[in-house]
Amino acid sequence: MKLYGWMTAPNPRRAKIFVAEKGIGLEIFEASDPGNPGELSAEYCEKYPHRRVPLLELDDGDWIGEAAAICRYLEALYPDKPLMGRAPKETAIIEMWDRLAEWEGLMAVSEVFRNTHKLFAGRGLAGYDRDIPQIPELAERGNFRLGLFFDKIDKQLGRHEFLAGDRFSFADITALCAIDFSISRRLPIPENCAHVIDWHGRVSARPAISG
Amino acid sequence: MKLYGWMTAPNPRRAKIFVAEKGIGLEIFEASDPGNPGELSAEYCEKYPHRRVPLLELDDGDWIGEAAAICRYLEALYPDKPLMGRAPKETAIIEMWDRLAEWEGLMAVSEVFRNTHKLFAGRGLAGYDRDIPQIPELAERGNFRLGLFFDKIDKQLGRHEFLAGDRFSFADITALCAIDFSISRRLPIPENCAHVIDWHGRVSARPAISG
Numbered sequence: 001m002k003l004y005g006w007m008t009a010p011n012p013r014r015a016k017i018f019v020a021e022k023g024i025g026l027e028i029f030e031a032s033d034p035g036n037p038g039e040l041s042a043e044y045c046e047k048y049p050h051r052r053v054p055l056l057e058l059d060d061g062d063w064i065g066e067a068a069a070i071c072r073y074l075e076a077l078y079p080d081k082p083l084m085g086r087a088p089k090e091t092a093i094i095e096m097w098d099r100l101a102e103w104e105g106l107m108a109v110s111e112v113f114r115n116t117h118k119l120f121a122g123r124g125l126a127g128y129d130r131d132i133p134q135i136p137e138l139a140e141r142g143n144f145r146l147g148l149f150f151d152k153i154d155k156q157l158g159r160h161e162f163l164a165g166d167r168f169s170f171a172d173i174t175a176l177c178a179i180d181f182s183i184s185r186r187l188p189i190p191e192n193c194a195h196v197i198d199w200h201g202r203v204s205a206r207p208a209i210s211g
Numbered sequence: 212m213k214l215y216g217w218m219t220a221p222n223p224r225r226a227k228i229f230v231a232e233k234g235i236g237l238e239i240f241e242a243s244d245p246g247n248p249g250e251l252s253a254e255y256c257e258k259y260p261h262r263r264v265p266l267l268e269l270d271d272g273d274w275i276g277e278a279a280a281i282c283r284y285l286e287a288l289y290p291d292k293p294l295m296g297r298a299p300k301e302t303a304i305i306e307m308w309d310r311l312a313e314w315e316g317l318m319a320v321s322e323v324f325r326n327t328h329k330l331f332a333g334r335g336l337a338g339y340d341r342d343i344p345q346i347p348e349l350a351e352r353g354n355f356r357l358g359l360f361f362d363k364i365d366k367q368l369g370r371h372e373f374l375a376g377d378r379f380s381f382a383d384i385t386a387l388c389a390i391d392f393s394i395s396r397r398l399p400i401p402e403n404c405a406h407v408i409d410w411h412g413r414v415s416a417r418p419a420i421s422g
Binding site: 050058062064065066068069070076077088089091092093095096099100103104124125127128130137138141144145148152 | 279280288299304314335341348355363
């Protein structure tokens with residue numbers, strides 16, 4: 001199998017961290033165009049017409065896209081060190097928090113990034129080969145939502161050691177990738193979110209993440 | 212267990228169809244405010260602070276939100292008539308298509324609806340208790356994306372009987388809920404998408420959906 005990512009983009013990073021946490025030996029390839037690293041390569045887009053990252057290419061030539069689908073597939077193949085739940089209820093609570101982190105966190109910071117960064121003028125949304133204009137109001141809305149996301153997970157992390165309960169899970173990986181992407185865009189964790197700051201330090205120090 | 216929905220909203224409908232297809236006997240409750248059916252009830256929002264639908268309340272009082280997490284939980288409890296895959300690769304391909312249908316179809320039509328309907332002025336996005344202004348450019352973008360979504364799934368349905376392959380799955384349910392919501396907003400399936408029109412007729416005639 002081959003895993004394809006794209007530079008520092010947060011969705012491929014979810015898969016890369018998942019693989020590292022579980023200790024899966026998987027070669028990771030770059031999907032960007034060597035001549036223009038701000039674009040996916042033509043070869044990649046031909047392979048995967050949905051034009052999104054990450055992508056898992058199977059040994060039979062079939063492919064699986066979408067970070068969560070890739071990670072769930074790897075979890076089934078490599079059940080040791082489970083990150084998506086050990087029983088149906090735990091799995092469901094992890095998926096709920098993963099989706100909230102994706103929808104309210106990762107999507108919010110992506111709205112800020114894609115609708116303001118000059119490199120992405122005309123590419124306001126991932127996955128399209130047409131012109132998608134940037135929408136300044138959407139960047140503003142993303143920024144507002146991001147603040148509410150920090151408040152929401154600060155409450156949750158005040159009650160639990162990790163986002164979906166008392167074990168590190170895929171939901172933490174998604175939230176970390178959203179927040180690190182936010183920090184890289186100079187949108188740091190608000191100072192009053194002490195639980196998030198504490199959690200961020202603990203999670204960032206994990207060998208699979210700091211290494 | 213109790214399943215909560217909200218009138219004709221597409222995400223609760225995904226869960227309702229899933230339950231009907233599998234023949235699970237589950238009581239379904241309405242989350243809207245009886246005095247103001249355009250709003251979730253205060254009681255519901257207190258129970259589920261993420262303010263989204265559907266919601267599954269377990270017998271132990273815990274709850275699971277997010278349609279996909281709820282359906283995956285029910286699939287684990289009631290494995291007969293599998294709708295989320297019988298083996299890891301099939302499961303992954305269904306999840307990939309389900310997420311594409313959610314992201315490129317359901318989110319697109321929701322962007323049109325939430326950013327144009329006068330009942331949702333100041334409520335441009337589900338899940339928030341703050342004012343979220345409508346963004347007319349986002350409605351336009353949603354409409355544009357919806358056209359590309361129809362083209363994409365028309366190609367896929369020209370190659371396969373159903374969205375994720377040759378068996379009806381949760382991905383078909385999500386695409387159907389997105390498309391029926393689109394039709395209800397007077398955005399019909401484009402006439403040149405013959406494969407989608409054929410699939411829509413076949414899927415709509417299933418007893419769990421037409422009944």
